[in-house]
Amino acid sequence: MKKTILDTPYNLSLLAELGQPSVCQPRISQLITALYENMFGVVVDEELEQASATVKTRIAAEDKRGIWKGKIFKKNQKVVVADVIRAGIQPSHQFYLKLTEILHPKSVRQDHIMSQRIETASGVEGSKLSGSKIGGSVRNAIVFIPDPMGATGGSIEEVVNFYQKRYGKPKRFVVVNLVITPQYIRRLQKIKAPLCLYAARLDKGLTKTDFIYPGLGGVGEMINNTLR
Numbered sequence: 661m662k663k664t665i666l667d668t669p670y671n672l673s674l675l676a677e678l679g680q681p682s683v684c685q686p687r688i689s690q691l692i693t694a695l696y697e698n699m700f701g702v703v704v705d706e707e708l709e710q711a712s713a714t715v716k717t718r719i720a721a722e723d724k725r726g727i728w729k730g731k732i733f734k735k736n737q738k739v740v741v742a743d744v745i746r747a748g749i750q751p752s753h754q755f756y757l758k759l760t761e762i763l764h765p766k767s768v769r770q771d772h773i774m775s776q777r778i779e780t781a782s783g784v785e786g787s788k789l790s791g792s793k794i795g796g797s798v799r800n801a802i803v804f805i806p807d808p809m810g811a812t813g814g815s816i817e818e819v820v821n822f823y824q825k826r827y828g829k830p831k832r833f834v835v836v837n838l839v840i841t842p843q844y845i846r847r848l849q850k851i852k853a854p855l856c857l858y859a860a861r862l863d864k865g866l867t868k869t870d871f872i873y874p875g876l877g878g879v880g881e882m883i884n885n886t887l888r
Contacts (some may be wrong), residue, residue: 670698679875699836707856708802710733712716735764737802739763741756742771742805743756744773745774752805773822774789775789775818776790793826796827802821807837808876809876810848811844812841812844821868835848837859838860839860839876840863841866866885
């Protein structure tokens with residue numbers, strides 16, 4: 661598994677604000693948008709296929725040297741963005757729209773998966789998928805999974821196994837988190853699938869009830885304004 665931690669001052673500054681109890685909507689969504697906007701460029705530069713291009717610029721009408729040659733993204737490569745409801749709703753749709761700007765829109769698809777942790781008084785005892793809306797095969801596709809929090813890794817493992825079992829094996833899964841734990845990394849390293857992980861911050865670990873510390877709090881609840 662390829663792992664990249666983008667612990668830049670920009671990302672860390674936004675995350676520091678996002679984790680403060682006084683921050684509420686609409687600022688929460690603004691911060692998440694800014695974070696994923698910044699991470700998007702880094703992720704696609706590494707993960708999308710590129711091709712050589714020759715572009716006749718506006719200058720070419722005056723000077724034949726006005727031809728630019730260089731690398732751009734292959735327009736027709738197949739990509740899928742998985743929305744893991746509910747913390748993943750906002751960043752996944754953001755990734756989906758950004759990908760349609762740089763690739764052929766018909767090559768980009770968004771899927772929706774309902775996954776939730778099974779929580780008890782002693783902590784998290786796994787996760788379960790309770791519903792999905794999948795647009796078809798993921799063979800030869802890059803599957804992006806933008807999901808803010810990486811705590812135990814159970815949900816991501818469920819999603820990856822679900823795709824591979826029912827919809828084929830993609831080129832790779834690209835998981836994009838804001839905050840993750842060492843336990844999460846170890847769990848993902850055991851998944852039998854081509855997988856790349858990007859995160860804005862690596863936190864210290866899990867509490868007794870399997871929440872991230874220092875953490876941000878319940879991002880799904882924060883985004884949907886259900887945190888009381």
